[in-house]
Amino acid sequence: MFDWGKHKLPDDFFRGSCDVHCHLLPGVDDGFATAEKSLQALKKLEERGVEKMILTPHFMKDYPLNDRTNITSEFETFKAVAEKSCKIELRLAAEYMLDARFMDHYKEGFLTLSKTGKQVLCETSYMMYEPGISEMLYDVMCDDYNIVIAHPERYEYAVRDNYFRWRDKGFYFQLNLLSLSGAYGKAAVVKSHYLLKEGMYDYVGSDMHGLENFKRFLPHIRLSKKNIDRLGLLLENNKKLFD
């Protein structure tokens, strides 16, 4: 595994924390398949001290049934079940792919990360920055929405200049925690450590699709003391989104 620092995350690092990106809402995308598995994960996360989670199912062409109405209904059903066995507070948002359906979701009203603000979690293709995206985002931002780019470190085409340009456009960045571990390959490790060191991230999320990947890769994260502190600040920012 990659070694970009000497220190493991402290055991209590996630105590009191809030996750802002996960696919824990069961049966609606490529994340957790059943409510039973989601409830098992919530139990484990509660043991680690996680207190709040924003569930962000995929809204993209691959899941045509995922719209605001259907997903809100799925969420309310799951939340009612989860509340019986778990103290973690749950809220609903979404992860929007910047594809042909994005503007439909805009018209129906985005499920935002923030309760009171207008932060919208967005992702693009990992392979290429598709034409037309800038125009779509311009329209949305003119309506006072703030764009949070999910896992910028994972976009294969993105180099240093892209990141600075996106920041200049006012986009926020959300780090995928496991990018630091090598779970998504060497390029994502290099980019995530660089962006963290440069203070370019605003939030950190698990992007959890299942527990297995987490159990496997979380112990491999090694950071400098300064980067552990920077990660802690991102967790503080996460909480501000929830409240």
Ligand SMILES: [Fe+2]
């Ligand atoms: Fe995701």
